[in-house]
Amino acid sequence: MRRAAVSSAARLVFRRDLTLAWRRWDEVAQPLIFYVVVTTLFPLATTPDLSELSKIASGVVWVAALLSSLLALESLFRSDVEDGTMEQWVLSGQPLGWLLLAKVVCHWVLTGLPLVVIAPIVGTALGLPFAAWGTLIVSLLLGTATLSILGGIGAALTVGVRRGSVLLSLLVLPLAMPLLIFGSRAVMMAMDGDSPAGPLQLLAAIFFLVLSLGPLAMSAAIRISVES
Amino acid sequence: MWIWVHKFGSPPHAYRLLGKLAPWFGWPALGLILLATWWGLVKAPADYQQGDAFRILYVHAPSAWMSMFTYVVMAVAAGIGLVWRIKLAHAAAAAAAPIGASFTFLALATGSIWGKPMWGTWWVWDARLTSELILLFLYLGYMALRSSFDDPQRADRASAVLAIVGVINVPIIHYSVKWWSTLHQAASVTKLAKPSIALPMLIPLFIMIAGFQLYFGWLICRRLRGEILRRERNASWLNEAS
Numbered sequence: 001m002r003r004a005a006v007s008s009a010a011r012l013v014f015r016r017d018l019t020l021a022w023r024r025w026d027e028v029a030q031p032l033i034f035y036v037v038v039t040t041l042f043p044l045a046t047t048p049d050l051s052e053l054s055k056i057a058s059g060v061v062w063v064a065a066l067l068s069s070l071l072a073l074e075s076l077f078r079s080d081v082e083d084g085t086m087e088q089w090v091l092s093g094q095p096l097g098w099l100l101l102a103k104v105v106c107h108w109v110l111t112g113l114p115l116v117v118i119a120p121i122v123g124t125a126l127g128l129p130f131a132a133w134g135t136l137i138v139s140l141l142l143g144t145a146t147l148s149i150l151g152g153i154g155a156a157l158t159v160g161v162r163r164g165s166v167l168l169s170l171l172v173l174p175l176a177m178p179l180l181i182f183g184s185r186a187v188m189m190a191m192d193g194d195s196p197a198g199p200l201q202l203l204a205a206i207f208f209l210v211l212s213l214g215p216l217a218m219s220a221a222i223r224i225s226v227e228s
Numbered sequence: 229m230w231i232w233v234h235k236f237g238s239p240p241h242a243y244r245l246l247g248k249l250a251p252w253f254g255w256p257a258l259g260l261i262l263l264a265t266w267w268g269l270v271k272a273p274a275d276y277q278q279g280d281a282f283r284i285l286y287v288h289a290p291s292a293w294m295s296m297f298t299y300v301v302m303a304v305a306a307g308i309g310l311v312w313r314i315k316l317a318h319a320a321a322a323a324a325a326p327i328g329a330s331f332t333f334l335a336l337a338t339g340s341i342w343g344k345p346m347w348g349t350w351w352v353w354d355a356r357l358t359s360e361l362i363l364l365f366l367y368l369g370y371m372a373l374r375s376s377f378d379d380p381q382r383a384d385r386a387s388a389v390l391a392i393v394g395v396i397n398v399p400i401i402h403y404s405v406k407w408w409s410t411l412h413q414a415a416s417v418t419k420l421a422k423p424s425i426a427l428p429m430l431i432p433l434f435i436m437i438a439g440f441q442l443y444f445g446w447l448i449c450r451r452l453r454g455e456i457l458r459r460e461r462n463a464s465w466l467n468e469a470s
Contacts, residue, residue, distance in 0.1 A: 157373060157390055158376075162376070164376075167369075167376055170365070170368070170369045173365070174362050175366075175394065217392070217393050220310075220389050224386050225382070225386070
């Protein structure tokens with residue numbers, strides 16, 4: 001029996017997840033709606049004055065992005081572990097890290113990418129100047145992608161745990177704090193007219209670090225959850 | 229070497245050995261901490277800027293150091309447990325986590341008390357205080373993950389993965405001083421070549437750090453013994469021993 005190539009196996013996983021998500025698109029839309037709702041809370045809780053709001057706009061946009069991409073993470077691996085699909089993947093002889101990475105990429109396309117698209121609009125409503133759009137988009141692209149992988153590690157660790165969602169946030173949020181620091185700092189610098197290159201490069205560095213080591217941690221965590 | 233590892237890795241042997249080791253850590257720790265307390269509070273000169281208030285440094289800096297040291301110990305133990313499947317290493321990681329969390333809390337509390345006279349507020353969002361707080365969250369997450377599994381072996385291995393992932397945060401804490409320029413004074417001890425803190429103040433600090441280190445050794449011996457007892461509560465060697 002000939003084993004399929006890694007790339008085609010990963011592509012199959014990606015396409016399967018995309019199809020599954022497409023059939024339940026309302027679940028995909030929920031984090032996005034959550035994002036808009038959370039960002040609406042801040043003007044209500046603080047002040048409707050746009051010049052005041054623009055001071056915290058970068059932080060609000062980023063915190064809300066962090067929270068809403070955590071929302072969908074809990075179910076990332078759950079159904080596959082429960083119905084035995086994950087066991088088949090572990091036994092398939094394919095490198096598990098690649099398959100899980102494909103799942104995470106699909107998750108990012110469904111939750112991270114829409115956030116990146118909608119964030120500038122939400123930011124503008126909070127008084128974010130047009131000049132900072134580019135930085136916001138780049139920082140969120142890097143940030144949400146990193147967060148999806150970090151969250152994937154957390155989801156893989158908590159997949160066999162009851163009430164995993166609170167625990168998942170508890171595990172992932174501290175690890176994601178550097179992202180928040182650099183992301184919102186980059187947007188803030190762009191708003192002030194400075195070059196945001198420094199924080200963006202640090203974000204990119206963290207992204208590549210997590211991209212290279214994350215799949216290993218994810219597959220180790222999934223093996224622990226599935227094997228025992 | 230492997231024979232030694234297997235011998236030490238067996239719970240009855242480790243239990244006896246840790247019991248014998250504990251006083252060798254405990255008494256020197258007590259002596260050094262008492263000596264450093266006297267030296268730091270009485271003998272060391274007052275700071276020309278901060279007066280006597282700087283003396284909380286002798287608790288603050290060692291606990292901040294120990295909070296990071298313990299995390300590394302925990303992650304290394306977890307890694308050993310994960311790679312070579314040594315249960316005792318997992319038990320050591322489990323025993324270290326609450327100690328580390330306590331040191332982190334102590335560093336935060338003393339930092340906050342120190343901040344009141346120096347900065348005028350209890351809490352400042354500065355780089356090192358914040359990253360120390362993140363470290364506390366990491367410890368709490370680790371302990372939460374560990375306690376949420378029913379199966380101890382899965383708890384061991386899953387939390388080991390988390391500890392190794394989280395250990396990336398320890399260098400981030402160390403370098404956050406450079407990343408984030410704020411109120412906190414730059415690290416004054418790690419620059420060994422040219423310390424910016426006067427030598428008479430530095431000596432008791434190093435004695436205190438050594439004392440804390442030994443105290444950690446004593447604690448880990450005691451806690452690991454407890455952990456072994458808890459895990460081996462149904463084993464036959466315990467009945468024979470008692």
